[in-house]
Amino acid sequence: MTTPTAATMTGGEALVRALAAHGVDTVFGIPGTHNLAVFAAMPAHGIRNVTPRHEQGAGYAADGYSRASGRVGVVITTTGPAALNAAAALAQANSDSVPTLLIAPGMPTGHPSHGNGLLHELKNQRAVFSGLVTESHRVESLQEIPGAVAQAFARMTAGRPRSEYLEVPLDLLDAVGEITLVAPVPAPAPIMPAAAELDSARVLLDGAERVLLVVGGGARAATGEVQALAEKLGAGVATTTNGKGNFDERHPLALGAGLQHPSIVAAAESADAVIAVGTEFAPSDWWIGVPDCAAKLVRVDIDPAAVVTNITPSVALVGDAAATLAALTEVVVERDRSGASAAWFERALAGVREERAAEGETWLAAMQSLAEALPDDAIIAADNAMVAYYGALGQLQLSRPNAFMFPTGVGTLGFGLPAGIGAKLAQPDAPVVVIQGDGGIMFTVQELATAAELGIALPVIISDNGGYGEIRNEMADRDEPIHSVALGGPDFVQLGQSLGCHGVRVDRDDQLGEAVREALAADRPTVIHLREGGRAAADMLASRDA
Numbered sequence: 001m002t003t004p005t006a007a008t009m010t011g012g013e014a015l016v017r018a019l020a021a022h023g024v025d026t027v028f029g030i031p032g033t034h035n036l037a038v039f040a041a042m043p044a045h046g047i048r049n050v051t052p053r054h055e056q057g058a059g060y061a062a063d064g065y066s067r068a069s070g071r072v073g074v075v076i077t078t079t080g081p082a083a084l085n086a087a088a089a090l091a092q093a094n095s096d097s098v099p100t101l102l103i104a105p106g107m108p109t110g111h112p113s114h115g116n117g118l119l120h121e122l123k124n125q126r127a128v129f130s131g132l133v134t135e136s137h138r139v140e141s142l143q144e145i146p147g148a149v150a151q152a153f154a155r156m157t158a159g160r161p162r163s164e165y166l167e168v169p170l171d172l173l174d175a176v177g178e179i180t181l182v183a184p185v186p187a188p189a190p191i192m193p194a195a196a197e198l199d200s201a202r203v204l205l206d207g208a209e210r211v212l213l214v215v216g217g218g219a220r221a222a223t224g225e226v227q228a229l230a231e232k233l234g235a236g237v238a239t240t241t242n243g244k245g246n247f248d249e250r251h252p253l254a255l256g257a258g259l260q261h262p263s264i265v266a267a268a269e270s271a272d273a274v275i276a277v278g279t280e281f282a283p284s285d286w287w288i289g290v291p292d293c294a295a296k297l298v299r300v301d302i303d304p305a306a307v308v309t310n311i312t313p314s315v316a317l318v319g320d321a322a323a324t325l326a327a328l329t330e331v332v333v334e335r336d337r338s339g340a341s342a343a344w345f346e347r348a349l350a351g352v353r354e355e356r357a358a359e360g361e362t363w364l365a366a367m368q369s370l371a372e373a374l375p376d377d378a379i380i381a382a383d384n385a386m387v388a389y390y391g392a393l394g395q396l397q398l399s400r401p402n403a404f405m406f407p408t409g410v411g412t413l414g415f416g417l418p419a420g421i422g423a424k425l426a427q428p429d430a431p432v433v434v435i436q437g438d439g440g441i442m443f444t445v446q447e448l449a450t451a452a453e454l455g456i457a458l459p460v461i462i463s464d465n466g467g468y469g470e471i472r473n474e475m476a477d478r479d480e481p482i483h484s485v486a487l488g489g490p491d492f493v494q495l496g497q498s499l500g501c502h503g504v505r506v507d508r509d510d511q512l513g514e515a516v517r518e519a520l521a522a523d524r525p526t527v528i529h530l531r532e533g534g535r536a537a538a539d540m541l542a543s544r545d546a
Contacts, residue, residue, distance in 0.1 A: 012037025032078025059089020095409025218278015414443025466540025496527025
């Protein structure tokens with residue numbers, strides 16, 4: 001680390017200079033009465049602020065920016081309700097292991113503990129976030145600000161990445177003092193598992209003919225090592241939702257993304273060995289239940305707590321995914337996929353293809369059309385919508401990490417559009433496509449104005465089934481009254497146009513690809529409205545049209 005230097009500055013400038021020292025050049029936020037000292041310092045230190053229409057949109061945009069860039073996404077809000085507006089986004093980032101930092105001013109130092117009615121006053125703003133993120137910290141002096149930023153970045157960029165909240169008392173942002181700057185903390189060497197555990201994994205794998213690799217979001221930086229190990233073992237590879245693209249889905253060993261299918265569960269239970277990399281075995285991935293494979297399971301995870309979450313493995317390898325998989329690949333015996341192994345893989349592949357086609361029949365033609373229009377480097381920013389988890393997840397073949405952004409863990413709505421904006425700003429040359437449902441888009445639809453002002457080519461697909469389709473179907477399956485789920489949708493084309501975007505209506509599923517292709521070449525975002533078929537739509541769209 002370089003020798004710290006001291007200078008006289010405001011707390012706001014100290015915060016901005018600390019962010020710039022950590023490579024931050026883009027933040028997402030809305031200026032307010034209590035954070036103006038932060039915004040005042042941004043231009044002089046090369047930080048650009050992107051102003052969304054709502055702080056929740058700022059949070060999702062920072063999340064998408066982080067996923068697409070591999071850097072920490074930063075949100076800056078003002079006090080009270082503004083910070084609360086970003087809370088859902090921070091919880092989502094934390095659950096999906098996306099390093100996202102929310103910085104907000106809090107009540108001033110010495111503020112009465114029971115309050116006095118100050119603007120935006122909350123009883124305990126820091127405590128709100130302590131249950132949502134990994135670290136919720138309030139500084140208490142000017143001198144603490146640079147070190148708090150360095151500590152936050154050190155935690156978020158080493159080990160398992162998570163989101164954090166940093167609070168600076170509002171009086172400190174305008175206060176002036178001599179502040180010692182703190183250089184970024186050097187990154188630690190990759191963590192490696194013990195040699196004895198690696199040997200135990202080797203013994204288990206060398207005795208296995210049928211091997212399944214389950215690849216999660218924690219393998220984002222280990223795609224080459226995943227492929228090398230899979231090819232050496234002749235292993236079939238299935239990925240979680242957030243692991244989609246961490247193994248090329250066009251590879252002959254790929255079983256694709258989505259672990260909710262009976263054929264994937266059966267493959268895990270009938271394999272001789274299962275290797276899980278960077279995944280919690282979460283119920284949000286294994287919808288029908290975690291497979292019974294503990295006795296033959298090797299788990300690789302940087303997080304020592306996660307390595308025994310939901311299922312206790314036979315061998316736990318706590319370490320960096322890339323370094324650990326590389327070490328494992330060196331010691332296991334090479335084999336090819338033949339005989340019983342080939343037959344086992346082909347059964348699994350045929351089964352999961354059939355199940356995906358049945359599950360996603362409603363969206364199959366639209367996804368096939370979209371797939372034909374997507375360049376190899378495309379990024380999909382998807383919302384928690386049926387078109388995404390029944391359609392795009394299994395039916396679009398992606399080949400690079402972070403190519404499928406989806407709010408898995410907390411499972412929020414409204415994620416897709418602002419996350420797509422963040423991704424496009426992080427990778428301006430990459431084609432980014434947003435996939436939303438008609439219910440979820442209304443949570444953050446105002447961010448169409450943000451995207452239009454940025455002048456980005458961003459296709460925003462709205463798959464319209466007339467409301468909250470998944471919940472409508474669940475009500476029906478429970479044989480309960482169906483109500484409160486059908487929505488009187490706006491004219492999405494005109495809505496998009498009124499906010500500065502292009503707007504088109506697609507009448508047939510097989511026309512979606514051409515609409516997306518044109519939108520990727522446009523001078524601004526394009527809202528693409530597609531009426532859905534299927535069970536929920538047949539009920540709710542008919543009610544709307546009546």
